[in-house]
Amino acid sequence: EAGVVQSPRYKIIEKKQPVAFWCNPISGHNTLYWYLQNLGQGPELLIRYENEEAVDDSQLPKDRFSAERLKGVDSTLKIQPAELGDSAVYLCASSLTGQPWDTQYFGPGTRLTVL
Amino acid sequence: KQEVTQIPAALSVPEGENLVLNCSFTDSAIYNLQWFRQDPGKGLTSLLLIQSSQREQTSGRLNASLDKSSGRSTLYIAASQPGDSATYLCAVRGDNQGGKLIFGQGTELSVKP
Numbered sequence: 001e002a003g004v005v006q007s008p009r010y011k012i013i014e015k016k017q018p019v020a021f022w023c024n025p026i027s028g029h030n031t032l033y034w035y036l037q038n039l040g041q042g043p044e045l046l047i048r049y050e051n052e053e054a055v056d057d058s059q060l061p062k063d064r065f066s067a068e069r070l071k072g073v074d075s076t077l078k079i080q081p082a083e084l085g086d087s088a089v090y091l092c093a094s095s096l097t098g099q100p101w102d103t104q105y106f107g108p109g110t111r112l113t114v115l
Numbered sequence: 116k117q118e119v120t121q122i123p124a125a126l127s128v129p130e131g132e133n134l135v136l137n138c139s140f141t142d143s144a145i146y147n148l149q150w151f152r153q154d155p156g157k158g159l160t161s162l163l164l165i166q167s168s169q170r171e172q173t174s175g176r177l178n179a180s181l182d183k184s185s186g187r188s189t190l191y192i193a194a195s196q197p198g199d200s201a202t203y204l205c206a207v208r209g210d211n212q213g214g215k216l217i218f219g220q221g222t223e224l225s226v227k228p
Contacts, residue, residue: 042218
C-alpha cells in the first residue's frame with residue numbers, strides 16, 4: 001500500500017514568489033494534516049481537514065497561506081507571497097479519522113528554501 | 116497550553132552503548148504519547164505508541180516508558196548501532212477529538228562506529 005505522497009520534495013524560490021505543495025493521503029484516510037517543521041524543531045500543526053472541511057486552521061497564517069482539499073482526497077497548500085522566514089519543511093500526514101487513537105502517517109515532506 | 120521538551124538536543128555515543136532519551140510534557144491530560152524517528156530528508160516514522168493507561172511499550176531494542184503523573188517519558192535504546200543515527204521526536208496527543216500531536220524539538224542522535 002502506498003504511503004502519503006508529497007510533491008515536490010524540494011523547492012527553491014525567491015521571496016515574494018508564490019509556491020504550492022501537493023499531498024496525496026493514504027487511500028481511505030478521511031483526515032489530512034499539514035505540519036510546518038522549522039530547522040531543529042518539531043513539527044507544528046498548520047491545518048487539519050476532515051474530508052473536505054478544514055476543522056482546525058487556527059495556526060495557519062491566513063494573510064499569506066491558503067489550503068484546499070477538493071473532493072476530500074488530495075490537498076494543496078499555497079504560500080503567496082513567500083517570505084524568507086517560510087523556509088522550512090512542510091509535512092503532510094493522514095489518518096483514518098481524526099480520533100486520537102488513529103495513527104497519523106507522515107509523508108516525506110517538501111523542503112522549501114526562500115532566497 | 117501543552118508544551119513538550121526533549122533533553123538532550125543532541126547526543127553522540129559509541130556503538131554498542133545503551134542510551135536514554137528524555138521527554139517531558141506540562142499537561143498530564145494526554146491520550147497517548149508517541150516516539151518518532153526522522154532521518155535526514157525523510158518523513159517521520161512511528162516507533163512506539165504508549166496509551167495513557169500504559170506504563171511502557173517495547174519493540175526490539177527499543178523500550179519507551181510513560182509516567183503521566185510526572186509528565187515524563189523515556190526512550191531506551193539498547194546496544195546502539197550506527198543505523199540508529201537519526202533525530203528522535205516525542206509527541207503527545209490530547210483527549211479531545213482532532214488527534215492534534217504536540218511535538219518536542221527532538222534529540223539528534225549520532226552513533227559512532
